[in-house]
Amino acid sequence: MHDVGGAGRRDVIVEAAAVEFDRDGYATASIAGIARAAGVSQGSLHRSFPTKHAVALAVIDEQNARTFAAMSAGDPSPIGTLVRASRGIADLLMRDVVVRAGIRISLEHGVLAQQTASFYEQWIAGVVDVFRLAIASGEVSTDLTPEALGGTVVPYFTGVQLVSNVRSGRADLLPVVATMWRVLVHAVVDRAHRERLLRVVDDVFA
Template identity: 40%
Template sequence: MVLQDRAKATREAIIAGAALVFEEHGFGTASISLVAEAAKVTKGAMYFHFKSKDELARAVLEEQHAVTMAAGERILAEKSPALETMIRLCGAFGELLAADGVVRAGIRLTLEASAFDQDVRRPYEDWMATMGRLAEQAIVEGHVRSSVDPEFLSRYIVASFTGVQMVSNVLTGREDVIERIRQMWEILLPGIIHESSGLDPEALAALVAETTVVARRAVGAGA
């Protein structure tokens, strides 16, 4: 059991070190030596757990997906109205991007996936499926117009979020990512809210900033 615990801790340290290296250097210029140094392990320990840089990248992507899914499950478990849940999911992901190096590294690797022949569609497909189901529920709840296509809306939200966080990263290192996500929803909501719902777009958009505690709990759980 002690050996298993030690091996698990070593593997986690390697993934955390790999995330630091991939986030800073990208896949192309990252090296096993840099990862071993960042993780504070020997190359022998590194190769015991991961045979190649490709395997390391895949492990970081898998961990990123696990962390974001865990944060999403916490929010979904609260059973809030569907439209509120959609907004808070975006806020939680934004907070993870600001606070969690594994998530940031995973996003960078997603953009470079062709370099190591990795299929990165699953996280996006999972997120769009979740948003699509929530959009359908929001229509039933009378908060989103029935004329809105849930599939189209889910794709638009995921694409918009992706663009917003990328521009935030380029301009401010994601320091303003939560505010930019809030603005995204403030622009989007008037076009989809049911006219008889009585919902306030500004108040709803502000929910983006109320998810930070949930997201930080998810970061702590994955540490």
């Protein structure tokens, strides 16, 4: 075993915990198993995280930071920004164990509900802001409010990726998220912008 110090030890433990949570879930994963996977003693782990709950919250916080960073995907079009952000998050779900683990445990365990609710409220608020821009620019034309759109699209994406995980281990994640966007473009995008944004979807998920 090796005990690295400070922030380095914390990062090692978070990554190791993510592997355990992604594979086994919150209830089955153990502090002993996390310490073993991290290559640190249980005493060293407890100096950074006094409980398994604290480790889980750290994984969720890191997952939030990594997924929120995807929203910085630049595009002159508001809907294009959301399309590119969803591709970035899909890529993270396929290759980043911290993101997969954070989402898994945040949805499966009741004691983490407050943290999960806060994460989704932030996500929805960010997407609502983008839909406000899309409506103001004329890109989106609908009777639905930005709040209704954001409050629906975030759960839509969440459900799509969860079902993809169950059905194929997310092997079909990119095509099913692309289909989600084609449905949304046809449903709410103004006709004048529809073909352009369908091409964006095709390009982003090619």
